[in-house]
Amino acid sequence: MPELSIDALNPAGTRAWRLQGDHTWRRAAFAEPLQTGDFTTEDPEEARRWLAGRLSKDWRGRVSWEAAPNRSTFAPGEISLQAIAHRRAPAPVPDRDELQRVIAGARSEGRRTLCLHLNGHFLLREPEEHAVAGDPALAAHGDSLSGPAYLGPEAAEDREYMDAHYRNFLGAWYQHLRSGRVSVYAGEPLWDLSAEDLAERIRGWQPNG
DSSP states (O other): OOEEEEEEEOTTSSOEEEEBTTSOEEEEOTTOOOOTTBOOBSOHHHHHHHHSEEEEEOTTSOEEEEEOTTSOTTOTTSOEEEEEEEOSSOOOOOOHHHHHHHHHTSOSSSOEEEEEETTSOEEEEOTTTSOOTTOTTEEEEEEEEOSTTTSSHHHHTOHHHHHHHHHHHHHHHHHHHHHOBSSEEOSSOSSSSOHHHHHHHHHHOOOOO
16 A cells, blocks of 8 residues: 655645645745655554644744634635645556456446555445545545446446546556646546556656655
């Protein structure tokens, strides 16, 4: 599992800060490699506690955090808090057969969101119970799906449908590896590359902390 830092970015995207182990904040480049003293955790639940907050800046430019459990993940006009994943080892290529098994085993009633965990495994989430935007446990997520054409054995046998999902998630996984961002949107292609080319790039990716 990667280590998660907590990064903050101002609305203009011009200034960033990173949470420290002593719960202060330092100026940083957004999503930069880890430095000594940075707060890290491998537990998404601990990261969620920090993401459920608000960062404010005083007249001297110093920032401070306060709990804000009802704040939306990306509140307009406010400093955003985001988890950044830092890996110290190469990452696996997500498995198309696993994706097909997850879709085939899903109930077609109700809505499900197809997701990719930080460990590279596919899963389905119920969007009413588990919000996916900004979730530090996820590398990527797609759109909400419902009905036998999108979930269940019939959908899993649709080769074109499965190929499109797989390519989109490979692109989102590669984007996650390159940027460290969590819960990357995989509802559309992010790279003008085939699934084979994306898989090759994922195999060649090397972490930089």
